[in-house]
Amino acid sequence: MAVDDELDPGLPAERTELAWSRSGLAMLGCAALVARRFVPVEPGAELAALMVLLGVSGAAWAGALLAARRVRPGASAEPSTDRRLRMATLSTTAIAAAAFVVALFPLPD
């Protein structure tokens, strides 16, 4: 490591921010794959519904990220981090539950 980032907490923070973005994208992709099964409409409308769903959840994710990062300097960030991680865990297990149902009852085709 060429740069000593001890004096610059921006780099680890940025890496973490990017990791959150990757997780958000992975979650959107996974949710879209599961949600596809629950949208039994015309192919065109299905696409539109999916786009709306993805847009709304993407905006919600971005908003949650921005809101959670506003921690007062000097205050511990752990409670807010804990909330975010719990939210991510909850979302993931909810997706897993939906995926389980989807896998148990696949579309007849």
Added chain:
Amino acid sequence: MTDEAGGDAGGGDTGGGEPDVRFTYANERTFLAWNRTALALIATGVAATQLLPAFDVDFGRRLLGLPLIAMGALVSVASYRRWQANQRALRRGEPPPRSALPVLLAGGIAVVAVVALVLAAFAEGGRGGG
């Protein structure tokens, strides 16, 4: 990692010093990486049941997909608990606790792979079977 090198934020105390922020961020990223692993397991499980052609064996695709999805849920919850345990260890200046998660994940994936191998070798068919 154990020595809290360079951490001037009061790490290494008995109960509750604020750990070095870099370690906190690293712990958070580790959780996120595990969380993405869980999502990948779930997505793969769904893809196995929805996108693969049917095997001759009944429930062949579900035999592959359902364990993967269940593993995804398990990894998701376990990674949160692991983050908590790591954070606690960081506060106390202890080494991070051992976790059975990597072994369980590797074992689970290996079992699913063997099942997939058996299915692919002996239950090939695709067109005709249910």
